[in-house]
Amino acid sequence: MSSSDLTVSIENQEAFSDGVFQRNSTKDWDLSQFPEAEEIDLNSDNCTAIIKVAARSQHQHESYDLHRIANVSNRLAIRQIDPEIICFTILDHRLSQYPSARFGLSQNTKRGEHLSWLRLFEASEEASPKQDEITDVFKYLNGMISEKRLSDVDHLLFLLGNIRMSLELKAAILRFTYPKKDEFRAWNSAVDNIQDKIKSKGDNPKDLLFGLI
Amino acid sequence: MLVCHKSADVNCIQVVSLGIAETSEGQRHVGIIYRKDNQVRVCHLAWHCKLIDELASETAHFKFDWVRIAIPDAPLRAVVSFIELITGSNTGSEIPYSFLGQTQPFDRVTGKYNPSVHAGDGLTCATFILEIFKCLGLELLDESSFEERPDDLDWQNKITYWLRQRNVEGHHVAKLEESNLAKRFRPEEVAAASGEENLPLQFTEAASKGVALVEELHNCCPFTEDRARHR
Numbered sequence: 097m098s099s100s101d102l103t104v105s106i107e108n109q110e111a112f113s114d115g116v117f118q119r120n121s122t123k124d125w126d127l128s129q130f131p132e133a134e135e136i137d138l139n140s141d142n143c144t145a146i147i148k149v150a151a152r153s154q155h156q157h158e159s160y161d162l163h164r165i166a167n168v169s170n171r172l173a174i175r176q177i178d179p180e181i182i183c184f185t186i187l188d189h190r191l192s193q194y195p196s197a198r199f200g201l202s203q204n205t206k207r208g209e210h211l212s213w214l215r216l217f218e219a220s221e222e223a224s225p226k227q228d229e230i231t232d233v234f235k236y237l238n239g240m241i242s243e244k245r246l247s248d249v250d251h252l253l254f255l256l257g258n259i260r261m262s263l264e265l266k267a268a269i270l271r272f273t274y275p276k277k278d279e280f281r282a283w284n285s286a287v288d289n290i291q292d293k294i295k296s297k298g299d300n301p302k303d304l305l306f307g308l309i
Numbered sequence: 310m311l312v313c314h315k316s317a318d319v320n321c322i323q324v325v326s327l328g329i330a331e332t333s334e335g336q337r338h339v340g341i342i343y344r345k346d347n348q349v350r351v352c353h354l355a356w357h358c359k360l361i362d363e364l365a366s367e368t369a370h371f372k373f374d375w376v377r378i379a380i381p382d383a384p385l386r387a388v389v390s391f392i393e394l395i396t397g398s399n400t401g402s403e404i405p406y407s408f409l410g411q412t413q414p415f416d417r418v419t420g421k422y423n424p425s426v427h428a429g430d431g432l433t434c435a436t437f438i439l440e441i442f443k444c445l446g447l448e449l450l451d452e453s454s455f456e457e458r459p460d461d462l463d464w465q466n467k468i469t470y471w472l473r474q475r476n477v478e479g480h481h482v483a484k485l486e487e488s489n490l491a492k493r494f495r496p497e498e499v500a501a502a503s504g505e506e507n508l509p510l511q512f513t514e515a516a517s518k519g520v521a522l523v524e525e526l527h528n529c530c531p532f533t534e535d536r537a538r539h540r
Contacts, residue, residue, distance in 0.1 A: 227345065306384045308446045
């Protein structure tokens with residue numbers, strides 16, 4: 097299935113049009129236009145968007161009701177991570193409660209919080225992780241890669257800049273995935289993103305990202 | 310650059326340092342000294358199929374001196390966690406000793422040693438460390454810049470002789486005996502590189518810094534026959 101077979105719709109009480117939510121309308125995205133990711137601002141006071149992902153060829157629809165995250169200002173990332181899987185993720189401080197979901201389009205639709213373990217490591221960017229936390233993150237990544245869930249790891253890297261986690265732990269994730277960086281489309285941009293964040297705090301990125309930049 | 314164990318307590322190591330010792334005449338050995346759970350441990354490939362991870366206070370036959378490491382603490386904490394994966398995934402008897410090297414000796418995810426694809430493959434104490442650091446984006450030496458050095462042939466012959474004497478599998482030793490002169494990454498070069506900020510070190514720089522480190526080592530902890538008797 098190619099990306100041109102897929103559309104993503106967001107329906108909302110106040111639906112999205114030209115960057116502004118308007119009532120009772122629908123915005124469709126043809127993902128072939130957004131091979132990497134589409135990020136959408138959902139700046140609605142009462143955001144109860146329903147996301148529909150449709151595989152045109154299969155007439156398959158799946159809806160996600162986002163009412164769980166109502167009344168917050170969110171950004172939504174939609175991304176086709178491989179020919180058969182679309183991920184969407186809410187990019188905000190509540191990520192740990194609703195990290196991501198994905199649509200499997202060639203088989204029964206799957207959903208789930210594949211990155212829900214991230215909530216265990218929620219911390220401010222300035223926090224210094226304990227040694228055991230770094231080891232545990234390595235073990236989670238280890239599990240994902242051992243189970244061949246490379247697309248999930250790639251999605252994690254895609255999200256890395258936005259999740260609430262210490263910068264040192266984020267750098268450790270980049271470091272652990274370094275040997276497979278060519279297999280992750282989001283690895284380089286994740287490095288750039290973390291580097292920018294470190295710089296914006298006035299720190300030298302060469303400390304945390306030593307050897308990676 | 311070198312900190313002597315006689316003048317400083319190994320417990321002053323905060324995250325990771327590379328330890329070096331002269332274990333027999335002209336034979337250096339390198340290992341990773343690291344802090345875990347407020348204890349200082351040593352992880353090193355001691356010999357053929359002998360990966361050791363133990364408290365620094367328990368190293369029996371020799372004491373490591375160590376190089377003041379120039380790599381920042383945060384990446385070193387990742388090294389500690391990766392060592393934990395490796396020591397947790399291996400029993401200690403998987404890694405053959407070999408100067409022929411091995412492509413991707415560790416499963417970069419599980420830390421598990423990948424059984425050798427070719428007879429004679431394996432690691433030395435120095436390449437064991439290079440591989441661990443490399444897995445995490447920390448390249449100590451520019452391996453492609455290294456050249457074969459004729460004086461390493463004597464060392465290769467010494468190693469194969471020792472392996473034969475200790476009844477290591479015949480096919481493994483035979484492969485080493487048949488091999489030509491190989492590129493060698495010397496323990497002192499790996500240890501010296503860890504003290505440098507601009508990595509990876511090129512061959513010529515690594516070689517000269519290695520020589521300087523050995524001089525320092527001989528000044529503070531020269532090899533003595535006493536130590537040999539304790540082996």
